[in-house]
Amino acid sequence: MPARIAKPNARSKLLDAALSMIRAKGYCATTVDELCAAAGVTKGAFFHHFRNKDELGVAAAGHWSEMTGALFAAAPYHNHADPLDRVLGYVAFRKALLHGGVPDFTCLVGTMVQETYETAPAIRDACDRSISTHARTLEADIGAAMRDRDMSADWTPETLALHIQAVLQGAFILAKAKGGAQVAADSLDHLSRYLTLLFGAGGATPNP
Amino acid sequence: MPARIAKPNARSKLLDAALSMIRAKGYCATTVDELCAAAGVTKGAFFHHFRNKDELGVAAAGHWSEMTGALFAAAPYHNHADPLDRVLGYVAFRKALLHGGVPDFTCLVGTMVQETYETAPAIRDACDRSISTHARTLEADIGAAMRDRDMSADWTPETLALHIQAVLQGAFILAKAKGGAQVAADSLDHLSRYLTLLFGAGGATPNP
DNA sequence: GATCACATACCGACCAGTTGGTATTGTTGA
DNA sequence: TCAACAATACCAACTGGTCGGTATGTGATC
Known part of the structure; x- marks a missing residue:
């Protein structure tokens, strides 16, 4: 299949609108009518592309994965030589994304799954x-960082990721x-500190 | 004021029902009708005690604080002599609470605030x-653990709590x-590990 | 001319909230 | 002690609006 080029059709307009609206108000409070109004399409178009509201929810999660997947795949933290630096770079990248309004930097699927x-x-x-x-995109780097340091741990790359x-x-x-990003940034600082301690306090320095 | 004895009146029945129902389905999807049915009271009783649905939400958060506040105040982790052990005991206590169905151990206010x-x-x-x-109930112990170890940190008890x-x-x-508690337990293990490294890796042992 | 991608108009169910009432409890004063 | 009154607690039936979803129409494209 060739990659479907994103024409601004009703479906993608609805999905884009869904991402921001659900992040702001939640899934349940996002009504089909309001969503259509925000996307600039009619209700008929909605139910042409989605059998029901839940199917939009599933599609929105998929759309979210595509968008964020591309964002993180293109992020610069992958360029570090040391795998631990890549993991720490990931956290720093996430911290750098914490700007704008709260609905702008929070996670769609984390919001949706609660409801x-x-x-x-x-x-x-x-x-x-x-x-x-x-x-899972973090597991390889975590595993590599563990091997570099000959770490034997009672946890796995999966649980840390x-x-x-x-x-x-x-x-x-x-x-x-x-109502602000500061508390989130502070928490990510603690997370970075954990990763540094976890991989640094083992005693061994990374293999050259 | 004498402590108001919890007679099983409509208000407290509604609040109790709200705790479990909102945790399971979220705030928006919890309808007043369903809530009244679950509590075994009529809609008239609901709007006698709460001006509107949002007022129930606020009251439910307060009710939640009272219930959990009593639970944690009576928990045994406060008995440890070392303040760090009290903090680690808190995390262990939280981990021990992770049983039953997912709606039974998750947090009301964390769910509600998202929506x-x-x-x-x-x-x-x-x-x-x-x-x-x-x-805030953790801050004193965290601060005491820091002082015990003469730690100078670029973080505060508040941010760690x-x-x-x-x-x-x-x-x-x-x-x-x-759909299960295992992943949460694994995460709490990482949290315990962080606390141990954070207070142990500083080099100093606790003052006798 | 058949299918696709929408638009318009509409529906029944359900929603939060209201109304107007009754039973129960508490207060007060003779 | 208790009648008279007042406030509280609760109930059943109802309402106007909104919800997700449907039926049908229409213009463009293959």
Whole structure:
């Protein structure tokens, strides 16, 4: 299949509008009518592209994964030679993204899964896929950093990658509660400190 | 004021029902009708005790703070002599609470604030108060642990206490996405490891 | 001329909130 | 002690508006 070029058709307009609206108001409070109005399309167009609202939720999670996947794939932290620096660079990159309004830097799928994990399994699965796939992009670097240091640990690259995601998601919640990014940035600083201690305090320095 | 004995009146029945229902389905998807049915009261009773649905949200956050406040105040981790052990004991206590279904161990206010932070400032403030007040119960022990070790840090007890809350909230999100508590427990293990490294790797042992 | 990509108009269900009432509890003063 | 009154607690039925979803129409494109 050739990559579908993103014409500004009704579907992609709806998905783009969904990303910001759901992040701001949540999934349930985002009504189909409002979404259509924001996207500048009619309700008929909505139900032409999505069988129901839940299907939009699933598609929005997929769209989110595509957008963020491209963003992180192109980010400069991959250029570090030391894999630990790449992991730390990832966290620094996430911290650098913490600007603008709270709805602008928070995570769509983290927001959506809270509302739907019990009531809409398809959306929950889509959110899980988004988070887990993204976390998996960190595992190779974490594993390499462990091997560089001959670390034997009672944790795995997978659990650390997911822990990093947990800190990010939790930082977003606190940012929403406090109405600003500062508390999230502070939390990411603690996360960086953890990673530094974890890989540095083992005693061994990275192999040359 | 004497402590108001919790007679099973309509108000407290509604609040109790709200805690579990909002945790399971979210704030928006929890309808007043359903809530009344679950609480076994009529809609008239609801609007007698709460001017509108948002006022219930605020009251639910307050009710949540009271319930959890009592739970943590009575928890055994306060008995440790070393303040660091009390902080680690807190995390272990949180980990021990991770059983039963996902809606049973997740946090009401963390769920609610995601949906309401932009649309219902009163609820957002109530959720912030709940989280921040709870975090503050850790600050004294964190500060004491720092003093014991003559630590000079570029972070404060407040940011670490909030970071602990962020990890918890994020762990809940991952648990919802994955449909189980294991991922949350793993994240709390990383948090414990961070605290141990942070206070242990400074070099100094606690003062006798 | 058939399909696609939308638009218009509409529907029944359900939503938060209201109304107008009754039962229960508390207060007060003779 | 208790009648008279007042406030509280609760109930059943209803309402206007909004919700997700549908039925049908229409112009462009293959």
